[in-house]
Amino acid sequence: MEYYVYQDFMLHTKSITYILMGLFVLGFWGFWAFMTSRDEEIHKFPEHDKE
């Protein structure tokens, strides 16, 4: 599809870009959670573990 107007071209590219941004943030969160899922839990208050 040919774009004659730069503004219209940008509307197209930026719309895709915003969707990508949403995917980045969610994807990163999931990726991080996956990577740290087997880390040792940090127990700062051992007395709370008694429950």
Added chain:
Amino acid sequence: MKRRQFLGLLGAAGITATLGTTKAQASTHSFEGYPGAKGVLFDETRCIGCRKCEAGCNKVNKLPAPAKPFADLTVLNQERRTDEKTYTVVNKYRGKNGPAFRKMQCNHCMEPACASVCFVHAFTKNPDGSVTYDPTVCVGCRYCMVACPFNIPAYEYSDPLTPRVMKCTLCHDQIQKGEQTMPGCVEACPKEALTYGKRDDLLQIARARISQHPERYENHIYGEKEMGGTNWLYISGDPFKDIGLREDLGSKSVPEIVSGPLSVVPMVAALWPALLGGVWAINKRKEKVAAEEQKAAVKAARAAAKAEGEAKLAKAMENAERDKNQAIEREVKRALEEAEAAKKDAGDDGGEGA
């Protein structure tokens, strides 16, 4: 890792195929506007300030009647601008040879600032060259008014709930519907100061007029390049700034100007989580190491204290043992001495009789 890399490449290829259907790449392609887009050429040397264009516009767009009739030319003594009931005004200026007049209206930019900044995409640059406004989505933020370098869009401020932005439409709707063959202002002009046609043709006409009468015209077509180029073009006998057209706007359009900062936005979304996550992880590691070092230090200190205590105890025990042995020795010695003394006493007493 090979399988993952392969899948990753497949995925990337798939996405590129879907999204990369346009051949236009911003870095190499140049955007020339719709071919055949129309515009208007205003020739200042022909305008007599009769205001018939204003009347024509008012009629064709069914705008409310003005406070003073269009035939009243005394309004030209005040510099006016477009407002929510007026898509176009003619202003009077001081020209080289007496009064000069210029018609002001939306310039229908090739890369419109209003379209660039509207956050709800209420402005469209149409293939026919016009820039039109969609009141059914407008939120009324008025950023278009802020951004327009020509100060054209006007707002219905007195409407409490359904205010609209008002500006010239190049009679887009009327022409599309066939009610008009050209904008109402062009049709009404008695002196052919306004010419409607393809932008490319208008540029040619303008260049021809200037080259045929170089003494009559400023050697410049206003709107050819200003703000990235406009579909409303001006040629003039007087310097453009003298007829109210700013000469300091430059040739970069607002979409171009804004393109840089706009491009940084997704970089923040892409990079910040990684950077911040990294900082957090480094900090956690530091805390963990510090905690372990502290634990080790406490342990070592305890062990040292314990060792010291045990050493002290051992020494004390040793001393106690020694003291005990010495005491025993002393007692034994004393006992022996006492026994010795007793023996002696007994010997002294009964020693002669044995």
Added chain:
Amino acid sequence: MSTENNNKSLMTPANIITAVILAIGLVITVLRFTKGLTGVTNLDQNNPWGLWIGFDLLCGVALAAGGYTTSSACYIFGLKKYHSAVRPAILTAFLGYALVVFALHYDVGRPYRLVYPIFYQPGTTSLLFEVGLCVFLYVTTLAVEFSPAMFEWLGMKNVRNAIHKLTLPLTVFGVVLSTLHQSSLGALYIAVPSKLHPLWYSPYLAILFFVSSIPAGLSMVIFEGTLAHKPWHHMMDKTHLDEHEGVILGFSRGAAISLGAYFCVKLVAMAYDNNWSYLATGWGAWWLLEVVGFVLAPCLMYAIGSREKNIPLIKWAAALTVVGIILNRLNVSLIAFNWQLPSSQRYFPSFYEIMFSVFVVTLGVTIYRFIVSRMPIFFEHPDYKDAH
């Protein structure tokens, strides 16, 4: 802890003034939605953005930056000694942003369409779209970040604990969003080189706004902490009181550094377009006042105050910085904007516009007072002492 005030009369001087201002706000609301913006503002065709954008939106967002700066300092950079400052900062930020959204409902022509750009027809080439999207997401994030305090007050343990686990991702998301919208508010004006005075216009406006939001936030935390200290001393637990001075000293260091960096960015922006000659004009004097008096001066005051542990000097630096940020935002949006128009066409806010801004701030202060005197903001709820 919070019942002391309930037994006294509600007719305190503060409450009476609040009631009067809220009543004026009600009047303005009626005027706005019966007579349109004409009935209430001095906006016109040449000046479409006025005090409500320049102050309520631009200043409001800049000064609410304490939320992301404090929470990132504590949770991402691991500076635990600021922990007691996080909840008050998040509360202020949440109220600040909520009020920005509230005020926008008065300024835009069709507030019932405010969701259109996000949910109906996004104008993705517009930096205002970016601002709107990020503010929408961020006010939600702040609400979630604030909610544990409310759930603790309501005794809803499970909900509270579930949200508490999200602290880190919310904080990271908050920094991403804040960076984006703080900078984009500045970037709005990059589109208007022809209307903004060269001393304030720059392609770097986005960086200028973002960098200045950092000392703005830090200074507001110090400033509000100072204002809140006496009236709510009885709500503050030992940790809060103990950490108070450390927060002031630490934040003054951060503010000194970020103000210094901001000053450097200002100079780079000047050099970019070779605008030095403008300094010799009247506008130049005004620019120098803003930069020397309200950026350089507090920067040095913060640095010296932090070095000598001079708390009063730091507090004055905070006040100066806050005024400086307000001055800068008003300069960009109202004073240096449309600088070329003849003075008869320049804009000045109407009485109602000013009163509306007072009304919005009062609303914020009132809700703030309600919350801090009841919910665990200045103290840790005894059932949840794992907050570190």
